[in-house]
Amino acid sequence: MKLLFILILSMITAWVVAAEPVHLKGSVIDKATKQPIPGASIFISEINRTVISDENGRFEIHPLPQKNVLVQVSFIGYKSIIQKVDLSTIDLEVTFEMEESTTTIDEVVVSGAYVMSRxxxxxxxxKVDRSAILMHPSPSLMSTLSRVPGVSEVSMGPGISKPVIRGMSFSRVLSVYQGARFENQQWGADHGLGLTETGISGVEIIKGPASLMYGSGAMAGVIHLLEENDASAGQVEGDINLRGYSNSLGGRMEAGWKGMGANGFNWSLRGASESHADYLDGDGQAVGNTRFNTHNIKAGLGLSQKWGDTKIRYTYLKQRLGILDEDEREEMVTTRNDRNMQLPFQQVTDHFLSSISNIFLGEDKIMVTLGYHWNFREEIEDDFEGIDLGLRQQNFMYDIKYFKSFSPSLEVIVGGQGFYLQNTNYDEAEEILIPDAIKDDRSVYSLLNYNKNNWVLQGGLRYDHRKVTADARADKFLAYGFELPGAPEDRILERSFGGITASGGATFRPSDRWRFRVNLATGFRAPDLAELYSNGPHPGTSRFELGNANFEREQNVQTDLGIRYRTPHYTLMAEAFYNRVDNYIFFSATDQRVEDLVVWSFEQDDAYLYGGEALVEIHPMAMKWLNFMTSYSTVIGQRRSDLSYLPYIPAFNWNQEITVRPSFSSNSLSALYLKLLGSWVMDQQRVALLEEQTPGYYLLGANIGAELKVAGQGIDVFLSGSNLLNKTYMDHLSLYRPFGINQIGRNIALHLRYKF
Incomplete structure (x- = not known):
């Protein structure tokens, strides 16, 4: 607490000290012709700011810290520039010379703790940027992200889906939102990602253990939602978005407004609302009670100065999600456009408050992230006026990092994290699945980064300690008859988990054509509350779930190898991984029943997962308007004890993508593109005990878009279609698959964006 007080005092002191602002000015030109490039994007991640070059290729960014920063310059048809710029000069003038290229595979990323090129x-x-989300939107953000090689989704209709990274899912994938850890009872199979695309600039996905920087829950990887960039100094910007979906008769409205004064004070406000009726499968059959709606409000206040910056953000998100009852499927089908909630359904409300502050100390930096999250999850099954399962969760987290620069090529991060979660059952809830509980995490870590010439070396260590206290003393547990494992007399159970994790990796780029990468990392995950203590029916899943308080923490060691070869005409890339997991926890059905519910119990065994991704991109310089990309993803998961297969492992997947960008433009139409997408999902025959094999299928999609000028105003138009052949199919990771329920059929989406 003393360190936190000193940091806050330092920030307050810095606010009141006048500082001469630092400006970065310059121009963006074509390297061959020396002509200006208007519309180029100049992005500085460390201050979350983007400016666009004017009609003369000129730009200006201020206020800025007086240090080295990484600048990314990008424009369609040109190779991106990622370059460090020294801002020790108060008014710096720089010229970026861009080379023509038909593809851009590099960009700045922040999820690896250091700001560097991907x-x-x-x-x-x-990385999936905002434009890719708009080109091929989905009712669920996770469905859009699942086109990334190695990424899949466990779904429960179009409204509920959660990430799968290289075969690992549920509590093994950590979500980062507004810079802070986001937990929303994601252990539940019927609990989705719980986040939307509102107000984000893109999503970064770490594939592999990221426990070193993010802690428990990141042993499979991280889904990091990046906040939209701040407005330019002295500017007020806004946009209005309208979207419609044909299949679920869905609609989405979103509007945002942001600005920054000349003194660096900035603000943002954004709201969105979305509503969907029941979806139709490929046979045109309605799948009852898959309707859902969401309401989202985001606001932010910040200050950016020479000494650093600080930002406070707040998000409100409310979701109402229908749950299909497999025993009453036909009765749940109502009129085509019916959006009224039916029983059963979930009502999930989130309030998320966070702040990120950066204090620049020469080339060093202190970064403080604080977050507080209120999550209310209500599952309503029998009566609109009652609550069957009600959970209230409050989380407080902090992450304090010190970035120490020893030289332009050597930097070290040392830091500490904490996470305090309190879970409470509603007093009025009719059913109890898990007890009241407290999770208390404490950790310290250090990470080294060496970046010189053609080499990047990273390595680090981390120590974590988690204490979990389950409490079933309240009268509601006695009246319900809930018992903790072993039925302790004081009705309290405590478990502690701790250990060391490490990571080490290297990237070697001997030339612009070749890139080699190797990484060896350990990750861990302490069992979640459901895996340890669940003992009751789970509304909406038709299961009685049973945990085991004796589980040990999961620990994995993963090796990654990657190679990339690029020419002006094509790119070849391959990534392979081998993931050895000790104490892997999984869910399986038993032959026991409690009343009319099948008992599902958690089990633990050692396992391994292995596979990889391959990508080929063809971008002929003679046809700069054409780009072809194809990727192939594989993962196999097995128990080490008997080599039987693990559940919820995605099938092999082959994606194709052809993009055409005609050079045609006029006063009323520009930035025209056409994209065809294909996805061939193979037969999944490597199934776990009690799982059934799933036949493969092929899905065809298409996108077309452009910027239209209407009465002098620009409107971005995105028209996309998925499953255009109206294929009737079941995905192996769908929670509806065991009931013989098909996925969504043909779906056409139209998105209009007006910027002002």
């Missing part, structure tokens, strides 16, 4: 990072990080 190609230089020893950690495997994929």
């Amino acid at each position: 190609e230089s990072s020893p950690v495997v990080i994929s």
Whole structure:
């Protein structure tokens, strides 16, 4: 607490000290012709700011810290520039010369703790930017992200889906939102990612153990939602978005407004609302009670100065999600456009408050992230006026990092994290699945980064300690008859988990054509509350769930190897991984029943997962308007004891993508593109005990878009279609698959964006 007080006092002192602002000015030009490039994007991640070059290729960014920063310059048809710029000069003038290129595979990423180019990072990080989300939107953000090689989704209709990274899911994938850890009872199979695309600039996905920087729950990887960039100094910007979906008759409205004064004070406000009726499968059959709606409000206040910056953000998100009852499927089908909630359904409300502050001390930096999260999850099954399962969760987290620069090529991060979670059952809830509980995490870590010439080396250590206290003393537990494992007399159970994790990796780029990457990392995950203490029916799943308080923490060691070769005409890339997991926890059905519910119990065994991704991109310089990309993803998961297969492992997947960007433009139409997408999901025959094999299928999609000028105003138009052949299919990771329920059929989406 003393350190936190000193940091806050330092920030207050810095606010009241006048500082001469630092400006970065310059121009963006074509390297060959020396002509200006208007519309180029100049992005500085460390201050979350983007500016666009004007009609003369000129730009200006201020206020800025007086230190080295990494600048990314990008424009369609040109190779991105990622360059360190020394801002020790108060008014710096720089010229960026861009080379023509038909593809851009490099970009700045922040999820590996250091701000660096994605190609230089020893950690495997994929990035999906905002434009890609708009080009091929989905009712669930996770469905859009699942086109990333090595990424899949466990789904329960179009409204509920959660991430799967290289075969690992549930509590093994950590979500980072507004810079802070986001927990929303994601252990539940019917609990989705719980986050939307509102107000984000993109998503970064770490594929592989990231426990070193993010702690328990990141042993499979991280889904990091990046906040939208701040407005330019002295500017007020806004946009209005309208979207419709044909299949579920869904609609989404979103509007945002942000600004920054000349003194660095900035603000943002954004709201969104979305509503969907029941979806239709490929046979045109309605799947009852898959309707859902969401309401989202985001606001932020910040200050950016020479000494650093600080930002406070708040998000409100409310979701109402229908749950299909497999015993009453036909009765749940109502009129086509019916959006009224039916029983059963979930009502999930989140309030998320966070702050991020950066204090620049020469080339060093202190970064303080604080977050507080209120999550209310209500599952309503029998009566609209009652609550069957009600859980209230409050989380407080902090992450304090000190970035120490020893030289331009050597930097070290030392830090500490804490996470305090309190879970409470509603007094009025009709059913109890898990007890009241407290999770208390404490950790310290250190990470080294060496970046010189053609080499990037990273390595680090971390120590964690978690204490979990389950409490079933309240009258509601006695009246319900809930018992903790072993039925302790004082009705309290405590478990502690601790250990050391480590990571080490290297990237070697001998030339612009070749890139080699190797990474060896350990990750861990303490069992979640459901795995330890669940003992009751789970509304909406038709299961009686049973935990085991004797589980040990999961620990994995993963090796990643990657190679990339690029020419002006094509790119070849391959990534392979081998993941050895001790004490892997999984869920399986038993032959026992409690009343009319099948008992599902958690089990623990050693396992391994292995596979990889391959990518080929063809971008002929003679046809700069054409780009072809194809990727192949594989993962196999097995128990080490008997080599039987693990549950919820995705099938092999082969994606194809052809993009055409005609050079045609006029006063009323520009930035025209056309994209065809294909996805061939193979037969999944490597199934776990009691799982059934799933036949493969092929899905075809298409996107077309452009910027239209209407009455002098620009409107971005995105038209996309998924499952255009209206294929009737079941995905192996769908929670509806055991009931013979098909996935969504043909779906056409139209998105309009007006910026002002």
